[in-house]
Structures are given as structure tokens and as C-alpha cells.
Amino acid sequence: MPHVLVLNASYEPLGVVPLRRALVLVLENKAICLEESGAFMHSETVTVPAPSVVRLKRFVRVPYRGPVPLTRRALFARDGGRCMYCGGVATSVDHVIPRSRGGQHAWDNVVASCRRCNHTKADRHLVEIGWRLRHKPAPPTGLAWRIIGTGHRDPRWLPYLQPYGAEDAMARIDGISA
Template identity: 80%
Template sequence: MPQVLVLNASYEPLGVVPIRRALILLLNDKAVSLEDSDVLMRSATHAIPAPSVVRLKRFVRVPYRGSVPLTRRALFARDGGRCAYCGAVATSVDHVIPRSRGGAHAWENVVAACRSCNHIKADRQVAELGWRLRHKPGPPSGLAWRIIGTGHRDPRWLPYLQPYGADDALARIEGRTSA
């Protein structure tokens, strides 16, 4: 199901919604389409291009959001889908300081790991194995991470996310830089 980027009246990214919700916003004259996708939405009498980016007509006040929520999808996006220990394709989540030894389930203690490294590490600490992390884990920052962390990315969204740290986020996801 295609997803649509929703921007506030001030062009601040608010979130990602299903195409159906975006169409309802457009048809109720609550938003305007800034970018259209290649998909054509048809009814009995009309055919309109499906939106890819919509901007609300009225400013919506958003309470302070704090940090990006720690989800599996956001973690894999932060680590670029690569193992923090060996660089292979990551398939699991690992706690640097194991939870059995008092480690927290927090951005600073969680990394993406491949099945092999996660199995070998088990409930030991990285120093006990003589391993090193490829990058220091930490929370992602910037509004763009709220969007990119959902796993839905459309190239048409990039110009609207760049002022909010999208270039840094995408560079980390694609593995062009380390933490």
C-alpha cells in the first residue's frame, strides 16, 4: 500500500499516512498535494493522480515529541541493515550489554546484528570476546528520522526532509558514513 508524507502548513514533516487517508484530506479540502505519484486513482466519474506528498492548509500544533521511538525498523534503518560487529546483513537485534547483566533496552545499548554474531556473543559483553563495535550506538536525531525510521521512503520526499536531517539519515542507512 503506497504511503504519503504529510507536512504541516509550515512544511515541517508530521508523519506518513496511507494513501486513503491522504485522499480524504485532499477531498475534504484540508490539504493540498505537493507531489503526485505515478498511481492514478479512479472513480466512476473521475481519475486523479495519487499524492506522494501533501501539505496541510492549516497549521497543526504538535506537542514536543522527544526522541525517536526505539523500534526494530528504526534500529535497522539507523544501522543501515548491517551487523554492528562484522558488517554482514543484519537479521536480529542485540544488546551490547546483555539484559541478563543489567543492560537497558535503549538506543545506546541496542544494535543490529547478524545471526552468527548474535549467536556467538550470546549473553557476553563485547570486551569479553575481544570484539569491537563498528560504530558507537546512540539515538538518531532530527525530524527526518521519524519518517525514515518507519521504513517507508519515496525519493519524492527527500526535498521536504533535507532541512530536517534527511541527508545524514540516508547516509547512515546506506552505510556511507559511520556513526
């Protein structure tokens, strides 16, 4: 089922909801459709264009959400779906400082890697095998990462996410699907 970007009344991205939930918001006059997906939803008497982006009519106060959660999908988005050791297609997650040697499961210690590099590195430090990371791992920043990290995306969302750091994130995700 397609997903829809929900914006606050101030155009701040709030999250991604299923199409059905977005239609309920629009039909109950709680949200305005800003972008249509091109598809139509049919009932017995009404045909409604399916939204891609909706904006709430009333401002919703959102409490502080903290850092972006570390998920496999968000990690692959941050690293562009590429192995941080060799640049190949990433298929697994690796801890730079192995957990068996005291490494933490945190953004600055976890990278995407291909199976071969992950197996070769095993539980050793990079210095021991003479490897270097292509980029220093760091937590992603910006509201756009909360949306993009879900894995749902639509090119029509980009203009609404650009002020929140989406250009780099969307480019990285497009690199994954290529």
C-alpha cells in the first residue's frame, strides 16, 4: 500500500502514514492534499485523487524526538547502500570496533558492509588488518532522516523535505536502488 508524507500546518514534516489514513484525514477535513499521486480512489459515489503529500490544517505540537533511531534501513540510507570498506554493494552491518572488544552499537561505530568484507574483518580492529573507512561514521541529522529512514519515499516529497536536509539523504537512497 502506498504511503503519504504528512506535514504540520507549518509545513514541517511529521511522518509517513498509509494512504488509507491520509484519505481519512482529507475526507474529515483535518488535512489538505498538497500533492496527488496520480491514482484515484473510488467509492460507490465518489472518486477522490490519492494524495502523496498532505498538510494538517491545525498545528500539532511535537515533543522533542531525540536522535534518529539506529535501524538497519536508516544505516543503509546513511551509507548509500555501499560497503564502507570496499565500496561494493552492502548487504550486512558491521561494528568498526567489534562488540566483543567493547565496541558500542551506536551510529559512530556501525557501518554498512558487504558480506565478504564483514567476514574478512571478523572481530578485528581496522589497524590490525590495515584497512581504512571510506567515510567516518556519524549519526544523521535533520528532520528529513526521520522520514527517509522509514524506507518509504516519493520524489514528490523532496520539495517539502529539502529545507530539512533531504538532498543528501535522498541522493544516498537513490544510490541504494540503483
